[in-house]
Amino acid sequence: MTREQRERLVVIGNGMAGTRVVEEILQRDVHRFAITMFGAEPYGNYNRILLSNVLNGSQRSEEIFLNPLNWYSKKGIQLHAGVKALYIDRQRRVVVGQPMRTTAAAYGLDGCEQTAPRCEAPYDKVIIATGSRPFVPPIEGKEKTGVFQFRTIDDCDQIAAYAAQCRTAVVIGGGLLGLEAARGLLTHGVEVTVLEALPQLMAAQLDAEAAALLKEAMEQMGVQVLLEKVSTHIFGDGRVSGLQFADGSSFATDMVVISAGIRPIVEIATDSGLTVEKGIVCDDQMRTSDPNIFSVGECVQHRGVLYGLVDPIWEQAATLAEVITDRNPDAAYTGSKLATKLKVMGVQLASMGATKAMHPDDEVVVYREPSRGVYKKLVIRENTLIGAILLGETDTAGVLTQMFTLESALPERRADLLFGSSSGAPILSVFDLPDHAQICNCNGVSKGCIKEAIQVGKCKSVTQLGAHTKAGTGCGSCKSLMLQLLEVYAGEVVEDPSEHYYVPGMPLTKPELIAAIRAFSLKSVSAVFLTLANGKEDPGSKAGLASLLKSLWPHEYEDERDARFINDRVHANIQRDGTFSVIPRIYGGVTSAAELKKIAEVAEKYQAKMVKFTGGQRIDLLGFKKADLPAIWQELGMPSGHAYTKAFRTCKSCVGTDFCRYGLGDSIALSQKIERRFQGVESPHKMKLATAGCPRNCSEAYVKDLGAVAIEGGQWELYIGGAAGGSVRKGDLLCTVNTHEEVLTMMGRFMQYYRENGKYLERTYGFVERLGIDTLRDVLVRDTEGICARLDEEIAAAVAAYKDPWAEATAPVTAGQFSAPVEVQVREREAVHA
Amino acid sequence: MNTDMTTFDERAERRWANGKTSWRSVDLGSVEVIPPGEGRTFVVQQTEIAVFRQRDGQLFAVDNHCPHRGGPLADGIVGGGTVICPLHARKFDLATGRCQGEEMPLRTYLVRVVNHRILLELP
Numbered sequence: 001m002t003r004e005q006r007e008r009l010v011v012i013g014n015g016m017a018g019t020r021v022v023e024e025i026l027q028r029d030v031h032r033f034a035i036t037m038f039g040a041e042p043y044g045n046y047n048r049i050l051l052s053n054v055l056n057g058s059q060r061s062e063e064i065f066l067n068p069l070n071w072y073s074k075k076g077i078q079l080h081a082g083v084k085a086l087y088i089d090r091q092r093r094v095v096v097g098q099p100m101r102t103t104a105a106a107y108g109l110d111g112c113e114q115t116a117p118r119c120e121a122p123y124d125k126v127i128i129a130t131g132s133r134p135f136v137p138p139i140e141g142k143e144k145t146g147v148f149q150f151r152t153i154d155d156c157d158q159i160a161a162y163a164a165q166c167r168t169a170v171v172i173g174g175g176l177l178g179l180e181a182a183r184g185l186l187t188h189g190v191e192v193t194v195l196e197a198l199p200q201l202m203a204a205q206l207d208a209e210a211a212a213l214l215k216e217a218m219e220q221m222g223v224q225v226l227l228e229k230v231s232t233h234i235f236g237d238g239r240v241s242g243l244q245f246a247d248g249s250s251f252a253t254d255m256v257v258i259s260a261g262i263r264p265i266v267e268i269a270t271d272s273g274l275t276v277e278k279g280i281v282c283d284d285q286m287r288t289s290d291p292n293i294f295s296v297g298e299c300v301q302h303r304g305v306l307y308g309l310v311d312p313i314w315e316q317a318a319t320l321a322e323v324i325t326d327r328n329p330d331a332a333y334t335g336s337k338l339a340t341k342l343k344v345m346g347v348q349l350a351s352m353g354a355t356k357a358m359h360p361d362d363e364v365v366v367y368r369e370p371s372r373g374v375y376k377k378l379v380i381r382e383n384t385l386i387g388a389i390l391l392g393e394t395d396t397a398g399v400l401t402q403m404f405t406l407e408s409a410l411p412e413r414r415a416d417l418l419f420g421s422s423s424g425a426p427i428l429s430v431f432d433l434p435d436h437a438q439i440c441n442c443n444g445v446s447k448g449c450i451k452e453a454i455q456v457g458k459c460k461s462v463t464q465l466g467a468h469t470k471a472g473t474g475c476g477s478c479k480s481l482m483l484q485l486l487e488v489y490a491g492e493v494v495e496d497p498s499e500h501y502y503v504p505g506m507p508l509t510k511p512e513l514i515a516a517i518r519a520f521s522l523k524s525v526s527a528v529f530l531t532l533a534n535g536k537e538d539p540g541s542k543a544g545l546a547s548l549l550k551s552l553w554p555h556e557y558e559d560e561r562d563a564r565f566i567n568d569r570v571h572a573n574i575q576r577d578g579t580f581s582v583i584p585r586i587y588g589g590v591t592s593a594a595e596l597k598k599i600a601e602v603a604e605k606y607q608a609k610m611v612k613f614t615g616g617q618r619i620d621l622l623g624f625k626k627a628d629l630p631a632i633w634q635e636l637g638m639p640s641g642h643a644y645t646k647a648f649r650t651c652k653s654c655v656g657t658d659f660c661r662y663g664l665g666d667s668i669a670l671s672q673k674i675e676r677r678f679q680g681v682e683s684p685h686k687m688k689l690a691t692a693g694c695p696r697n698c699s700e701a702y703v704k705d706l707g708a709v710a711i712e713g714g715q716w717e718l719y720i721g722g723a724a725g726g727s728v729r730k731g732d733l734l735c736t737v738n739t740h741e742e743v744l745t746m747m748g749r750f751m752q753y754y755r756e757n758g759k760y761l762e763r764t765y766g767f768v769e770r771l772g773i774d775t776l777r778d779v780l781v782r783d784t785e786g787i788c789a790r791l792d793e794e795i796a797a798a799v800a801a802y803k804d805p806w807a808e809a810t811a812p813v814t815a816g817q818f819s820a821p822v823e824v825q826v827r828e829r830e831a832v833h834a
Numbered sequence: 835m836n837t838d839m840t841t842f843d844e845r846a847e848r849r850w851a852n853g854k855t856s857w858r859s860v861d862l863g864s865v866e867v868i869p870p871g872e873g874r875t876f877v878v879q880q881t882e883i884a885v886f887r888q889r890d891g892q893l894f895a896v897d898n899h900c901p902h903r904g905g906p907l908a909d910g911i912v913g914g915g916t917v918i919c920p921l922h923a924r925k926f927d928l929a930t931g932r933c934q935g936e937e938m939p940l941r942t943y944l945v946r947v948v949n950h951r952i953l954l955e956l957p
């Protein structure tokens with residue numbers, strides 16, 4: 001069929017709904033229609049949702065296009081871009097359009113180039129997909145320079161450009177879009193304040209408590225929030241300089257973004273004599289009051305409801321495509337239930353349906369954890385979910401959305417809905433879902449579609465499914481459901497073997513990896529990747545491999561600095577603001593006036609942001625610049641305290657026999673000997689030690705990786721595997737010995753055994769528990785394997801190899817190891833590529 | 835030198851395809867200023883840019899500030915075209931700036947080696 005012979009379809013509006021419905025139609029029947037589209041925006045179709053990312057600078061505007069201009073020509077669609085459809089002449093069956101002025105807002109009430117010639121597109125069918133425009137409350141002065149709305153790419157560009165010359169900005173409206181706009185503005189270096197007329201943020205989606213927590217989260221991020229502020233007047237001499245509120249107060253600001261809701265664009269329907277109430281009235285087939293004219297998207301009023309999110313729009317578009325291509329003329333859209341997600345970086349928030357009980361029999365389940373900003377609420381009626389709010393932690397949002405939209409029966413244990421099931425069993429059986437149930441709400445992928453990808457497309461993992469169907473590639477909250485579907489339809493449930501890998505990026509257990517490293521004689525991390533992974537480096541595996549190689553080849557290991565975590569490249573601990581902390585070694589917690597003076601001088605000279613006594617009995621100098629580290633170490637003249645690395649850390653001590661009336665053994669001398677001997681010895685994870693002069697245990701030796709406690713009779717008890725961090729565990733008694741020397745020997749022996757047999761990042765509390773104290777006693781005290789002499793030798797060698805890493809202050813190992821960011825001058829230059 | 839041009843990769847091609855025929859190139863210095871497998875920070879027009887030199891010779895440049903909490907990415911561990919932020923271990927694809935599970939990609943820049951010098955393209 002030639003284009004002339006086909007039925008003529010005219011689509012008004014080239015946004016998310018208009019283009020989607022055209023795609024759906026083409027999928028069903030490429031030859032059915034000769035398609036003409038009118039788009040008031042002078043572009044192809046882009047993903048409006050991602051404008052929030054464009055505004056916060058994390059995506060460039062050219063990256064969010066879904067259908068670039070050449071898509072239309074490839075599909076044989078005639079697109080009038082930058083042309084507004086004025087009215088539909090239903091007598092003559094033509095749509096009349098006129099080009100827009102380039103400076104006019106696409107959604108403005110006028111904006112056409114009045115002198116430009118009009119164009120006409122004859123039709124057999126029309127689809128109106130004109131979307132919405134921002135609602136602007138009646139505020140005096142809203143036409144001033146510096147007042148913006150947030151709907152189009154052009155808006156984004158203008159806001160960003162204007163913000164560059166501003167110090168402060170105000171967003172009017174504390175809804176979903178207003179908050180996203182505020183977060184976006186922050187990245188343009190302005191101070192942002194959100195003004196909300198109601199007593200809370202996001203009143204449509206949140207209850208007062210969740211809204212208060214959200215306000216806190218926004219404020220922590222740097223966005224100021226003022227509630228119950230009704231703006232009446234924007235003042236300023238041409239340009240905005242401030243706002244006046246109904247309560248009489250005022251607020252100075254350099255710019256204003258109005259985000260106070262949306263209103264459907266309906267004038268084309270009104271002017272063409274179609275039935276319009278709040279929106280363009282449509283039936284379940286998306287038909288307007290004229291049987292040849294249809295409508296989809298935010299401009300539609302369906303069963304009395306208007307929608308402002310894409311999920312329902314996708315459903316409308318699919319239904320309309322079925323109807324208009326006659327695939328299924330009776331296909332019906334019956335309405336949608338909505339769940340929303342806030343896309344503000346750093347805030348997790350999902351909400352759906354009712355925010356509070358609306359009926360005396362409604363059941364409300366609430367969980368609060370204010371210290372972490374977590375709030376979860378369910379509203380349940382007759383054992384189905386009618387509303388939910390998840391703030392701060394949204395792990396179960398995917399399942400809840402499913403249960404909410406499908407109205408499925410809920411599990412008896414409501415806690416499972418908030419935290420995931422305690423038994424690990426799926427909360428909602430994916431079996432029970434119909435094929436049309438939407439699994440991925442970001443990309444609109446149904447269960448049927450995923451099932452097909454598994455059964456026909458042979459997908460076996462979440463990643464493959466994502467590549468195949470796009471499911472799970474948006475917010476990712478549906479991944480647990482995808483996993484369940486894989487389990488059900490891919491047949492057997494395959495255990496994830498990666499749990500047993502030594503490092504995540506190499507499918508080998510520790511013994512397998514060691515065997516391969518030995519077989520090929522691999523001495524560096526890059527050699528391991530080259531030989532065992534085809535040269536494909538996995539950064540997450542580098543540090544683990546480095547640790548293993550070093551223990552396998554103590555002398556021949558080729559130390560590549562890029563395999564180290566930053567702390568181990570610069571021998572200091574990175575802080576949240578990118579500066580570093582310095583903890584010099586203070587043997588046994590005993591210092592001197594001279595040492596303290598040096599510390600004080602360095603702290604002053606290099607402007608330590610804080611000087612603090614640590615939990616490890618020494619002094620932490622916090623907040624130094626990387627570039628100052630070498631000078632600091634030189635001036636301190638003290639060795640590194642290794643407070644940044646997986647190695648022997650400290651040995652705390654109590655005052656012991658020298659002063660304490662209870663002291664049974666010289667804990668200070670012992671602890672100093674321990675520190676001098678084992679400083680810098682590396683291990684699978686850090687080792688923290690203590691010595692106590694008596695079982696009162698003032699230095700907490702029972703809860704250290706290794707602890708020595710003096711007992712009556714001049715003896716020392718040696719405890720291993722203690723912990724008092726995130727896990728608390730009392731150490732197990734390994735042995736009781738008579739002298740300091742024996743303590744050092746036994747400690748060294750255990751350390752070496754742990755170095756050889758501990759998993760990477762396994763603390764001794766895990767290690768001792770895994771092997772069992774009885775086995776350890778057999779091996780290390782009774783020498784049942786005959787390895788004790790070797791262990792003693794190896795640890796002695798490691799001790800002998802100790803070099804103070806801070807010596808690199810005078811001999812940096814890599815170019816710019818401690819360098820400050822390099823300032824570069826920019827000059828104009830032509831392309832080198834020719 | 836021709837061999838140096840191998841890092842002129844498909845990202846550059848895409849940019850060319852979009853019709854841009856000239857850019858502002860900034861000379862960051864000899865390749866040796868970045869040790870193999872590591873990253874270094876450069877400040878260009880008040881913006882901190884992390885430039886990485888992978889062991890296989892590929893160069894990448896991205897904003898130095900992690901979109902999560904501003905971690906200095908140049909201090910991260912690099913490999914396989916990705917970098918892991920030193921603060922909370924989010925992993926970013928260096929070619930696209932994307933991070934699994936994060937909505938916000940990093941800004942990326944074109945960077946390549948010509949005559950043994952690192953050239954950064956400013957958008």
Ligand code: SRM
Nearest residue numbers: 573575581613614615616617618643688723724725726727
């Ligand atoms: C400075 C210090 C806190 C203080 O001001 O007192 C400290 C600071 C940090 N600790 Fe600690 N811990 C400090 C004593 C402790 C102690 C108490 C002790 O050593 O006596 C513990 C409990 C004992 C233990 O280690 O189990 C402790 C248990 C932890 C843990 C939990 C370990 C666990 O497996 O349970 C971590 C996290 C980790 O290692 O992954 C940690 C991690 C950290 C890190 C290094 C976090 C990091 O990776 O950046 C902190 C660095 C802060 C910074 O920005 O510089 N810190 N930390 C203490 C330094 C002691 C020293 O002189 O070396």
Ligand SMILES: Cc1cc2nc3c(=O)[nH]c(=O)nc-3n(C[C@H](O)[C@H](O)[C@H](O)COP(=O)(O)OP(=O)(O)OC[C@H]3O[C@@H](n4cnc5c(N)ncnc54)[C@H](O)[C@@H]3O)c2cc1C
Nearest residue numbers: 013015016017040048084085106130131297298308309310
């Ligand atoms: C910043 C932002 C973030 C958002 N985030 C989310 C989100 O996270 N999740 C979500 O589900 N939704 C989100 N939305 C809402 C979502 O973008 C809309 O629901 C969706 O774009 C509506 O599609 P539509 O086609 O109906 O309208 P639009 O996408 O606005 O398309 C309508 C198009 O028609 C054009 N037009 C209007 N009148 C005429 C005419 N007479 N002639 C020619 N052309 C005309 C308009 O210029 C426009 O280009 C967000 C919206 C914004 C602005």
Ligand code: SF4
Nearest residue numbers: 575576614615725726
């Ligand atoms: S307890 Fe330790 S890891 Fe936690 S904040 Fe304090 S110093 Fe940091």
Ligand code: FES
Nearest residue numbers: 900903905919922
């Ligand atoms: S700052 Fe980069 S992961 Fe947190």
